[in-house]
Amino acid sequence: MGLVLIIAAALWGICAVLKIPYALRGLMIGLLWLAVILLHLLLPDGNALRQATGGSAAPWLLLGGLALLILIYREALKWARSRAQPEQQTKPNTARSFSETELNRYARHIVMREIGGPGQKKLKKARVLVIGAGGLGSPALLYLAAAGVGTIGVIDDDEVDNSNLQRQVIHRDTDIGSAKVFSAKAAMEGQNPFVTVRPYKRRLEPEMAAELFADYDLILDGTDNFTTRYLSNAMAVKLDKPLISGALSQWEGQLSVFDPATSGPCYQCIFPEAPAPGLAPSCAEAGVIGPLPGVVGAMMAVEAIKVITGAGAALRSEMLIYDALWGETRKIRLKKRDDCPVCGGLQDPQ
Numbered sequence: 001m002g003l004v005l006i007i008a009a010a011l012w013g014i015c016a017v018l019k020i021p022y023a024l025r026g027l028m029i030g031l032l033w034l035a036v037i038l039l040h041l042l043l044p045d046g047n048a049l050r051q052a053t054g055g056s057a058a059p060w061l062l063l064g065g066l067a068l069l070i071l072i073y074r075e076a077l078k079w080a081r082s083r084a085q086p087e088q089q090t091k092p093n094t095a096r097s098f099s100e101t102e103l104n105r106y107a108r109h110i111v112m113r114e115i116g117g118p119g120q121k122k123l124k125k126a127r128v129l130v131i132g133a134g135g136l137g138s139p140a141l142l143y144l145a146a147a148g149v150g151t152i153g154v155i156d157d158d159e160v161d162n163s164n165l166q167r168q169v170i171h172r173d174t175d176i177g178s179a180k181v182f183s184a185k186a187a188m189e190g191q192n193p194f195v196t197v198r199p200y201k202r203r204l205e206p207e208m209a210a211e212l213f214a215d216y217d218l219i220l221d222g223t224d225n226f227t228t229r230y231l232s233n234a235m236a237v238k239l240d241k242p243l244i245s246g247a248l249s250q251w252e253g254q255l256s257v258f259d260p261a262t263s264g265p266c267y268q269c270i271f272p273e274a275p276a277p278g279l280a281p282s283c284a285e286a287g288v289i290g291p292l293p294g295v296v297g298a299m300m301a302v303e304a305i306k307v308i309t310g311a312g313a314a315l316r317s318e319m320l321i322y323d324a325l326w327g328e329t330r331k332i333r334l335k336k337r338d339d340c341p342v343c344g345g346l347q348d349p350q
Helices: 002-017 022-042 048-052 058-084 086-090 100-105 116-125 137-147 162-166 180-191 206-213 226-238 292-309
Strands: 127-131 151-155 196-200 218-221 243-249 252-258 318-323 328-333
Touching: 022 058, 116 292, 127 137, 137 151, 137 180, 137 292, 151 180, 180 196, 206 226, 218 226, 218 292, 226 243, 226 252, 243 292, 252 292, 292 318
Parallel strands: 127 151, 127 218, 151 196, 218 243
Antiparallel strands: 243 252, 252 318, 318 328
C-alpha cells in the first residue's frame, strides 16, 4: 500500500512542477486509485501485485470513500457560504467590467494612484468627439483609443493626401484618396478593438453641431480654420461641454482647456476676432515641422484623460505654449472677458 501512496505523491509532484491544473491532477490520482481497485477485483488471491498493493481492496475503498466525503463537504461549505453572503457575491467588482485582455492592456493606468480602476472605468464610459483627423487629430485619436476611451467620434470632410503623411501619422500611404475619418477609424480599431469609433465624413456646420455635440461629454478641436473654431466654441459653451483646443504654426504649438461652465474663459474670450488674412497662415502656407502635431496632439489627449478622470489640474484658465525650435515650454494665464458674446454672461462657480 505504501508503494502506491509513493507513486501517487510522485505523480502529484510531477504535475505540480509542470503546473498542471488541480482538477487534472485529481483525475490522474483517481485513475490510479481505480487501477488499484481493478487489480484487487480481477487478480486472484495471493497474486504478487495484490500483495504489493495492500492485499485487499477494502482499505482502498475506505480511502476512496473518505476522499469523496471530503470533496462533498468542501462543495457543501462553498454553497453554504454563497447562501450566507449573497451581497458579497453580487457586489459590483471594478475588474468585472473589463475583460482579462483589457485589464492587462490598461494595467499601467490602473496601477497609477491618480487613475486606478475607477478612472479607467470613467474612460471606458466616456464619449469624446474629435474635430479634424489631421495633424492634431491623428495623435489625439490614436492615444484616446489606446487609453480605452469607450466611444470616440471623429468628424472631417477631407480625404487623405500625399502631403498629409509628413505629419498625420494615423494615415498610411495606402490610404491616399480615402476619407480621413474612415482611415482613422481603421487605425484606431486596429490599435484597440475594445473602443467604438463613430466617423462623420462631413464638415461641422451650425445646423447639425448642437445635435452632434449633445451626444458627447468632451470636445477636442484640432481644426486649422477660425470658422470651425468659433462654431465649436460657441456650441461647447451653449451645451456646457469642455473644449480642448490646439493650434500649430511652423515650430510652435499651443493648447488650452476652455470650460467656462467650470472656470475660466472660452476660446472667443482669448481670440475675439479672426486675424486678418495673412496674419495667421495655415500649415500649408507657412509649413510645420512634422513631429510638432504629434507633441501637441498627444498633449491634447493627456488633457482629455485628465478632464475625464479628474486627475491633476487640467489647463483651464491657462494656455500652454511649446516652442520646438528652442525646446521651451511656458504657460500663460487666461482671463474671461465680461463682454464676450459667447460666455460673457456666465459666472465662474464659487
